[in-house]
Each structure stands twice: as structure tokens, then as C-alpha cells.
Amino acid sequence: MSPLPVPPLGPARSVYRSAAGEVAVRAWCEAAxxxxxxxxxxxxxxxxxxxxxxxxxxxxxTPVLLLSGELLGTANLVPALRLLAxxxxxxxxxxxxxxxxxxxxxxxxxxxGALGAWLDDLLPRITDAPVIVLGHGIxxxxxxxxxxSPLVAALVLVGPDGLAAPVPDLxxxxxxxxxxxxxxxxxxxxxxxxxxxxxxxxxxxxxxWTALVGRHCRAEPVPGLLRGEEFRDWSGTPVxxxxxxxxxxxxxxxxxxxARRLLGTGVSVLPGAGxxxxxxxxxxxxxxxxxxxxxxxRHGPVLAP
Numbered sequence: 001m002s003p004l005p006v007p008p009l010g011p012a013r014s015v016y017r018s019a020a021g022e023v024a025v026r027a028w029c030e031a032a033x034x035x036x037x038x039x040x041x042x043x044x045x046x047x048x049x050x051x052x053x054x055x056x057x058x059x060x061x062t063p064v065l066l067l068s069g070e071l072l073g074t075a076n077l078v079p080a081l082r083l084l085a086x087x088x089x090x091x092x093x094x095x096x097x098x099x100x101x102x103x104x105x106x107x108x109x110x111x112x113g114a115l116g117a118w119l120d121d122l123l124p125r126i127t128d129a130p131v132i133v134l135g136h137g138i139x140x141x142x143x144x145x146x147x148x149s150p151l152v153a154a155l156v157l158v159g160p161d162g163l164a165a166p167v168p169d170l171x172x173x174x175x176x177x178x179x180x181x182x183x184x185x186x187x188x189x190x191x192x193x194x195x196x197x198x199x200x201x202x203x204x205x206x207x208x209w210t211a212l213v214g215r216h217c218r219a220e221p222v223p224g225l226l227r228g229e230e231f232r233d234w235s236g237t238p239v240x241x242x243x244x245x246x247x248x249x250x251x252x253x254x255x256x257x258x259a260r261r262l263l264g265t266g267v268s269v270l271p272g273a274g275x276x277x278x279x280x281x282x283x284x285x286x287x288x289x290x291x292x293x294x295x296x297x298r299h300g301p302v303l304a305p
Contacts, residue, residue, distance in 0.1 A: 021215070244276075
């Protein structure tokens with residue numbers, strides 16, 4: 001679920017307000033991705049969605065598939081991908097219906113099951129070796145509602161949507177509406193602060209991107225709390241849940257009960273991270289992946305070309 005205000009659902013539309021807005025957002029993403037010359041990108045059809053899949057070769061540990069959440073995307077996480085690739089090959093797929101390099105139609109966001117079906121179709125198209133699925137925010141919803149598969153070695157869920165309702169916060173609601181009504185550097189910074197950006201930072205590096213999204217993109221109508229029947233049976237797969245120590249949306253205490261009850265696991269606290277933990281503290285996420293890897297570093301993982 002999202003900490004941002006979302007209008008009632010209507011007919012499926014593009015996440016972009018205009019064709020010019022889509023060009024602006026995608027151009028920003030292309031420029032950011034081009035800063036890593038080793039990154040390889042291809043378009044993959046999955047469940048009828050044209051998906052941008054990005055690959056960075058890496059060390060011998062189990063490969064990871066990153067499914068990032070709200071206000072993030074591969075283009076914002078290039079430094080994190082570099083860090084993770086020191087240990088393991090990294091795949092990153094932008095979810096359909098969110099700003100970035102994925103399919104622009106928001107229809108896949110209307111139902112949690114649609115995201116799971118998208119991931120079911122995507123996995124065998126991009127890998128023939130087991131991967132750790134790293135789901136952040138709504139990316140965790142896609143992971144939890146997908147079918148368990150031999151291609152999933154483990155689930156690592158960071159700030160996962162779907163497990164619990166966000167902590168009520170009038171200040172965050174006001175910051176989100178201010179950003180939606182007048183998207184600029186000031187309101188974008190206010191929103192990021194309300195999400196729990198690490199307090200030691202002087203300004204947040206996601207400010208430019210957040211203002212761009214506010215100007216050119218619609219609010220994302222993401223699924224709410226997952227119902228029991230929407231969870232797939234991951235009991236035979238290692239599952240880890242974590243959230244940032246500064247996260248004001250999905251706090252460790254909020255997630256601990258649902259994580260234990262629904263997934264049989266505790267909640268790790270990522271030091272130095274806010275709600276956008278993959279961006280704020282990639283070192284902490286790297287360490288979590290190391291702890292969660294069901295196989296010790298190995299050589300020769302083979303990813304589908």
C-alpha cells in the first residue's frame with residue numbers, strides 16, 4: 001500500500017498524465033541508467049506487460065531479482081545495484097503501472113493477484129537459475145502473491161506493503177497533498193522527510209526525481225492489505241522481513257506481529273534507512289541478503305540471456 005493520497009479507482013489509464021510527461025520521465029531514467037556502462041537492459045513481455053529488465057553481472061553468490069516500490073525504480077538505484085553486484089548478479093525489473101521503465105498501464109496495480117501473475121510469467125523468461133526475490137514496498141506484494149517456484153531461492157521483503165496498514169500520520173498526509181498539488185523541490189523534500197529520510201542528510205538526493213514524478217505522473221492506486229487467500233504458501237521457502245530504523249510508514253513494531261503471524265519470521269531493522277531503504281541504506285540491504293542467502297557463495301550462476 002502507499003503512504004501517498006490516492007484517488008478512487010477508475011478505468012485503467014497510463015501512470016503518465018501526458019505523452020510529453022512520459023517522455024520526460026523515461027528520458028530521466030535512461031540518463032540515470034547510462035551512468036553505469038556495465039548495466040544491460042532489455043524489454044521482456046510478461047503477462048502482456050512490456051517490462052524493462054536490467055542486469056548487472058556480479059559475484060558468485062545467489063543472484064537477486066529486485067522489485068522496487070513506490071518512488072523508486074531501477075534508475076534511482078544504480079549505486080545500490082553496483083553495491084549488491086559485488087556479491088552476486090543483480091536483476092532489476094520495474095513493476096508495471098509505476099513511473100520508470102515498466103509498462104505504463106496502471107491496470108496491473110488494481111489487484112494484488114495481477115502483480116503476482118506478472119511475476120509468475122516474468123521469472124522463467126529472465127532466469128534459469130534460482131534467485132533471491134528482493135521486494136520493496138509494492139514489490140513485496142508482487143512477491144507474496146506470486147506462485148512459489150523452484151526459481152525462487154528466498155524472499156527478502158523490505159518495508160513490505162500488504163502486511164499492515166501504514167502508521168497514521170497527519171503530517172505525512174499533508175506533505176503528500178502539498179506535493180501532489182504543487183510538485184516542486186520544496187514539496188518533494190517535505191514528502192521525503194515525512195517518509196523518514198535519514199535525519200543526518202542535508203537534503204535528499206531523490207528530490208529531483210520526486211518532483212518530476214509529481215509533475216508528470218498520476219497517484220498510484222496500489223493494492224491495500226492483502227487478504228489471507230491472496231498470500232501464496234511460502235512456508236517451504238526462506239523468508240526475511242525488514243524495515244528501516246527511521247521508517248515512519250511501516251515501523252518495526254508495526255510489522256512484527258503480521259510478519260510472525262503470516263510469514264513465520266521476525267523483522268530485521270536496517271540501520272540508517274527510512275521508508276526508501278534500498279536507496280537510503282544499500283549496505284544494510286546487502287548485509288540482509290548475505291544473511292538470507294540459503295546457499296553460501298557459489299560460482300557459475302547462469303542467467304538466461
